[in-house]
Amino acid sequence: MPEGPSIVILREEAAHLAGMRITHVSGNARIDLGRLQGRTIVALRSWGKHFLIELDGFSVRVHFLLFGSYRIDERRDNMKPRLSLRGAAGELNLYACSVRLIEEPLDQVYDWRVDILSERWDAALARRKLAAQPALLACDAVLDQDIFAGAGNIIKNEVLFRIRLHPLSQLGAMPARRRAELVRAVRDYAFDFLAWKKAYVLRKHWQVHAQRRCPRCQIPLSLAVLGRTRRRSFFCAQCQVLYADSSHDAPPDAAQPRSAAVRRNRSAPRQSS
DNA sequence: ATAAATGTTAAGAA
DNA sequence: CTTCTTAACATTTA
Missing domain, CATH: 3.20.190.10 (MutM-like, N-terminal)
Structure with missing residues (x-):
């Protein structure tokens, strides 16, 4: 509910x-x-x-x-x-x-601009909030009610899969274009969720949430309790790209070179067996 | 039957 | 002063 x-x-x-x-x-x-x-x-x-x-x-x-x-x-x-x-x-x-x-x-x-279903939804505001927290993980960002009020765990899992973003990606390691894509996808999926729920067909549209295999590459989905929110993340380790940046890691005592985004199997080849 | 889950908050610990 | 961890809440479904 x-x-x-x-x-x-x-x-x-x-x-x-x-x-x-x-x-x-x-x-x-x-x-x-x-x-x-x-x-x-x-x-x-x-x-x-x-x-x-x-x-x-x-x-x-x-x-x-x-x-x-x-x-x-x-x-x-x-x-x-x-x-x-x-x-x-x-x-x-x-x-x-x-x-x-x-x-x-x-x-x-209430700030109505933060409600993902509001006609007053402000995507630019959400983008600014994401840019301001470079160490925040994608899985935590989507559940943050101060950024995406109304987004829950189902929306989180489905959105991250839709835009092929790994839940452990750090916002600061992603191109701004990708953060904008995330903001857009949360809003879009919220309305798909609404329409599907009204038609009693929400569940059958789940691509990864509570599912077993990646609908795209067919490998078994990963299930892990991730982020500071400690919620279940269903994701495809092969299709969803991980952006990690060492400059936001926990204990780096020396200055380290900024690593480029780690891209995993961008083309997501078929699993051979 | 036992566990886990579409979630948040308060209280205590570090 | 934060930030993190845990418990509590209370019902359905697998």
Whole structure:
């Protein structure tokens, strides 16, 4: 459930509740539920993986983490809602999620230019942020919510494969052209994800995530827990180019010559057996 | 049945 | 003061 496109789907499915006055509030969220009673839903918004219920006066921020779920105009029979909002237009039930109140205006708290699904997405800003962190690994960069809000582990794995970039590549060792390509690919894949998820065909479009073989060269995919984010990376060690630069390595006590990008099997030959 | 996973945050350690 | 590591949270699927 939790990557950005899934939150956009929720926002769209719940759109008919915007403008509704909340007449019944319940749930086991550790917030003051009484404050929501009688308020009006001004708008339903999203930023990355955050689902935002904007009320008159304050907002509710919902994050589904790994296991969260929701029902609109219906309920789960097996689980107690973390938060349930009811009114004349329908009801919204949220389960196993993190719920917090935001007192400040949302436009003051969120930078919409960073949301990979926003119409205000700013690719140039993302490129600048990537250029500013030369030691950052590609696998960590894609998951950085301050750069790509809404990108999750599936998007990470699929994007890196699409542009044939090794997850351990260092941003500073890549040509600027390649960083720009990465920014473009995250945005593009987010919309593919959205369309596929709406059509219930997301999974069958996975090229590497939770897959066994490289669809391109057929060798077994590598699976490793990589980066400071310690998330699973599925990748093809043959097709995905690694850019490494010794000047960003951990303990170089002497000045070392800058090494050129390490390119592995650029042409990705077929595996012979 | 046991493990791992589309994720983040808080607290403690280094 | 960072930066890193670990635990906690809580549900489904393999």
